[in-house]
Amino acid sequence: MADPPPSPSGLKLDHVEINLETRRLVTLDRRIAPGDVLTVMGDSGSGKSSLLDFIAGFLDPAFRATGQVWLDGTEITTLPPQERKVGLMFQAPLLFPHMSVGENLLFGLNKIKGRDNGQRRAIAEDALRDVGLAGFFDRDPATLSGGQQTRVALMRLLLAEPGALLLDEPFSSLDQTRRADLRNLVFSKAREQGLPVLLVTHDPDDAEAAGGDVVRL
Template sequence: MEGLFLDGVRIALGGRLLVSLTRHVPPGAVLTVMGPSGAGKSSLLAYLGGFLDPAFTACGRALVDGVEITALPAEERHVGILFQDPLLFPHMSVAGNLMFALPESVKGRAERRRRAEAALCGVGMAGLGGRDPATLSGGEKARVALARVLVSEPRMLLLDEPFSKLDTQLRQQMRQLVFSKARESGLPVLLVTHDMADARAAGGEIVKIGA
C-alpha cells in the first residue's frame, strides 16, 4: 500500500487510552489530527518518529509504502518533522543547515552545496545560503526549516503545529507552501493542530481525539 498506513495504533498513559487510529494517508495527502492539549496529538507524532516517552505505552504499526517504520530505530525511519519553532542550527549558515540534513549518499561538497542551493530556491530563498539564521525573519526561518526537511529525503512529513507562531498572512503562505511541496514530492503528511483553518487548508481527512 502506497503512502502512510496506521494499523491499529493505540497510545495510552497510565491506563488511559489517548489515541486509537487506523487510517490510510495516500502520497501527497494530509491527515489532520485535532484535539485539546494533553489529548495525545504530539504523542502520536512522537510514536511515529521513534521518540515516544517511555511513560506511554503504545502498540500497532505504521507503514510507509509498505515499510513498517515502527519496527525501525528512529534514525532509520526517515521521517521529516516540522515543529512550532524552526530549530535551525545557529552556528551554521543557512546552506550549512541544509547540507547537514542531506543524506550521506550525496557525495562531494560541491554537489551537497548545489543540492542545498536548489532546495532554497524551491522555497523562495534563492541566493540566501550564506546568511546567518539569526538575520532571517520568522517566515524566512520557517521556509529554511521546510527546505531542510525536504532535502533529507523523508518518507513522510509530521507537522507539529508548524504554523502556530506565524502571523496570519505568513501562516497562509506557509500552509500553501508546505502542502504544495508535500503533494509535489508525493509525501504522506500527518498534521496535528488546534487551528481549524490549518485543517481546512490541508484539505484532507480530519480526526478529532480527546473530545
C-alpha cells in the same frame, strides 16, 4: 509475522492505540496516501504530539502504545528513529545556530550519498531559490524572520528525502499572512514529492488548508 497493510504505498497507522496510565488518548486506524494530508485535531494533552512521537520513535516510556506503523509497505514500528525515514516539523524551526542558512541545508543533504561538495552546494542554493531565499546561503539564521526560518527548516527536511512528513503545529508561531503562505508552501511541496502528511493542530484554518480528512481526539 504481521501481515502487510492492504496498500503498500503511503503511511499506514494499523490499529494504533496510545494510553497514559488508565486513560486512552489515541485510537487510530488510517492510511495516508502519497500526497494526501490527514489532520489530527484536539486540545492540549489530547495525545496529538504523542502520536507523532510514536510514529517517529520518540514516545516517552510513560506512555503505552500498541499497533503498527507502515511506510511504503515496510513495518517501521520497531526500527530506530534514524531509520524510519519520517521527517518532523515542529512549532519552532530549530535551525542550527552555529551554521549558516546554507550549512543547515547541507546537513540535510549529508544523508544522501554519491554527491560531491559542489553538487551539494548547488542543490542547496536551488532549494533556497525555490522558496524565495536566493542569495541566503551564507546568512546567519538569527537574521531571518520567523517565516524565512520556517522555509529553511522545510527545505532542510525535504532535502533529507523523507518518506513521510509529520507536522507538529509548525505554523502556530507565525502571523496570519505568513501562516497562510507557509501552509500553502508545505502542502504543495508534499504533493509535488508524493509525501503522505500527518498534521496535528488545534487550528481549524490549518485543517481547512490541508484539505484532507480530519480526526478529532
